[in-house]
Amino acid sequence: DTGVSQNPRHKITKRGQNVTFRCDPISEHNRLYWYRQTLGQGPEFLTYFQNEAQLEKSRLLSDRFSAERPKGSFSTLEIQRTEQGDSAMYLCASSTRTGGPGLAKNIQYFGAGTRLSVL
Amino acid sequence: GEDVEQSLFLSVREGDSSVINCTYTDSSSTYLYWYKQEPGAGLQLLTYIFSNMDMKQDQRLTVLLNKKDKHLSLRIADTQTGDSAIYFCAESNSGGYQKVTFGIGTKLQVIP
Numbered sequence: 001d002t003g004v005s006q007n008p009r010h011k012i013t014k015r016g017q018n019v020t021f022r023c024d025p026i027s028e029h030n031r032l033y034w035y036r037q038t039l040g041q042g043p044e045f046l047t048y049f050q051n052e053a054q055l056e057k058s059r060l061l062s063d064r065f066s067a068e069r070p071k072g073s074f075s076t077l078e079i080q081r082t083e084q085g086d087s088a089m090y091l092c093a094s095s096t097r098t099g100g101p102g103l104a105k106n107i108q109y110f111g112a113g114t115r116l117s118v119l
Numbered sequence: 120g121e122d123v124e125q126s127l128f129l130s131v132r133e134g135d136s137s138v139i140n141c142t143y144t145d146s147s148s149t150y151l152y153w154y155k156q157e158p159g160a161g162l163q164l165l166t167y168i169f170s171n172m173d174m175k176q177d178q179r180l181t182v183l184l185n186k187k188d189k190h191l192s193l194r195i196a197d198t199q200t201g202d203s204a205i206y207f208c209a210e211s212n213s214g215g216y217q218k219v220t221f222g223i224g225t226k227l228q229v230i231p
Contacts, residue, residue, distance in 0.1 A: 042221030
């Protein structure tokens, strides 16, 4: 397994447009997380999935944001009517409670992120 | 709520040891982490320590945990120019969904 994969790596959009990002977690990781990182800050939690169920959402996740994880595998994060304040790095992480070869249990492994620029 | 604090900047000479410090507030923290982020890249897990440990060593990295003072440090021995990056201290607990709370990051500059 090559780790958590995120696409696209970069996205430039105009204000008001909708964007969608994809995250493919480490296979067999049943937990998936989205974080947002603005310039000069640490990542902040957005939302969490266990299998296909979205179990927790941060107050940072406004109603313009929606995340899905159909079938409990990959996840998508959609931002509708983007605003300049949405410009950030969007990071995805995955984990498992059981661990595996070379992977510790309950530890979140991060993807390379999708950098969004809203013009 | 949870809070993680760390200094913003550290500069060291190549070959010296670097020590990055962090304090956290959540007494129920179970896992404490150090992640590394290079410019424009995602987060690389460097190491982690369970709250019932006080030290962990992994090659050039040594993590020290003072649970009483809620203080975590990362020591990098023989610091190299390739160690230049931002280092994030982070914590999570074992309950619920284990949200990770990050500090603001310490930028390590290694001078050749």
